[in-house]
Amino acid sequence: MQEEVKINTDYITLGQFVKLLNILESGGMVKSYLQDVGVIVNGELEHRRGRKLYTNDVVEIEDVGSYVVKKED
Incomplete structure (x- = not known):
């Protein structure tokens, strides 16, 4: 099952989204993770x-979960 992640803008960048999920400790780790491993969009x-x-x-x-972007009402 996919977990909904609400944003209050029209879009969010992938880097900001991963940071928002709070699964990596810093923006630098997010950058490295995306470059080395990547995610499925x-x-x-x-x-x-x-x-x-x-x-x-x-x-x-991978090994974390599936998320769907939703706009806050």
Whole structure:
């Protein structure tokens, strides 16, 4: 099951999103993780931390979980 992560803007960058999840300790660790391992965004491997995520985009992080972006009402 996917966990919903609410944002209050039209989009969020992948780097900001991973940092928001609070699974890595720092922005530098997020950058390294995305470059080295990457995550799955909407079924495709992604390494760019500047990738924009919009409502209903699905982010899968290996050994962590699956998350869907939702806009706050």
